[in-house]
Amino acid sequence: MKILAIHGSPHAIRSTTRQLAGFVLEGAADAGAETGMIDLADYRIIPCTACEACSLNGICVNDDDVPALVSRINEADAIVFGSPVYIDNITGQMKVFFDRLADAIHYQQFAGKYGCAVATTAESGGDEVVAYLNHVLNYLGAISVGGMSVATGGQPEAVDAAEPAARALGKKLADAVRDGYTDPTQEAILTENRAYFSTIVEENRDLRTHEYDRWVRMGWIR
Ligand SMILES: Cc1cc2nc3c(=O)[nH]c(=O)nc-3n(C[C@H](O)[C@H](O)[C@H](O)COP(=O)(O)O)c2cc1C
Incomplete structure (x- = not known):
């Protein structure tokens, strides 16, 4: 069982979100x-320029690290998304990465995975960012087991107090991979998303035959 965390703080190793x-x-x-x-x-990670070249074959015209990151996600059973709150939202680093996942979202390439979300903030916006990160997990086809945020009040050591709850969230995620986890509300969202994206998959069935066949096999296109 592989679980991968991806966080968008520029503080990298000194990041409270990373912690x-x-x-x-x-x-x-x-x-x-x-x-x-x-x-x-x-x-x-080069920002998406909306050239739509990836819609032809799933491959971005930019030569950067995104394919390697996508491979890491593909190898994982579950993903932890993390971001600090920047102006009531995720960081630019995180958003530029998410924009580059548009094709993976359209074709639901991470369906069947589980996830959860964490955020840190000085004061506000933590829960909203967690909700957004979980929304992206659902967009990607993954089911979230939950999330948590910590408002540090400018004291980075405040994150230490959240360790037991964060560890419990990690255990819940691992248990979901091992034993399965269902949430009717999220399942309904995933079903609605697949109905929406199926029009793209059907439109491109001659270009992306492999993807189309996978959707038919999964029972997402009849
Ligand atoms: C550009 C920028 C924008 C921020 N915006 C907010 C904000 O809107 N609300 C807030 O409470 N904290 C805000 N913060 C504070 C960070 O969310 C907080 O310090 C966070 O814990 C940093 O996480 P990190 O150590 O993982 O980078 C902002 C910080 C920066 C640098």
Whole structure:
């Protein structure tokens, strides 16, 4: 069982968000998971220019680190998304990465995975960012087991107090991978998303035959 955390703080190793995601991974590791941490700030990610070339074959015209990151996600059974709150939202680093996942979202390439979300903030916006990160997990076809945020009040050591809850979240994620986890509300969202994206898959059936066949096999297109 592999669980991968991806966080968008530019503080990298000194990041409180990284620390929080690390506690989640430690809880998952105690429950038997092999874990990995990705500091997005260490990777070269060129912003999407909406050229739509990827819609032809799934391959971006830009030569950067996104394919390697997508491979890491593909290898994982579950993903932990983490971001600090920047102006009531995720960081630019995180958003630029998400925009580059549009094709993966359209074709639901991460369906069947589980996830959770963490955020840190000085004061406000933490829960909203967690909700957004979980929304992206659902967009990607993954089911979230939950999330948590920490408002540090400018004291980074405040994250230490969140360690037990973060470890419990990591255990819940590992348990979901091992035993399964269902949430009717999220299942309904995923079904609605697939109905919406199926028009793209059907329109491109001659270009993306492999993807079309997978959707038919999955019973997402009849
Ligand atoms: C550009 C920028 C924007 C921020 N915006 C907010 C904000 O809107 N609300 C807030 O409470 N904290 C805000 N903060 C504070 C960070 O969310 C907070 O310090 C966070 O814990 C940093 O996480 P990190 O150590 O993982 O980078 C902002 C910080 C920066 C640098």
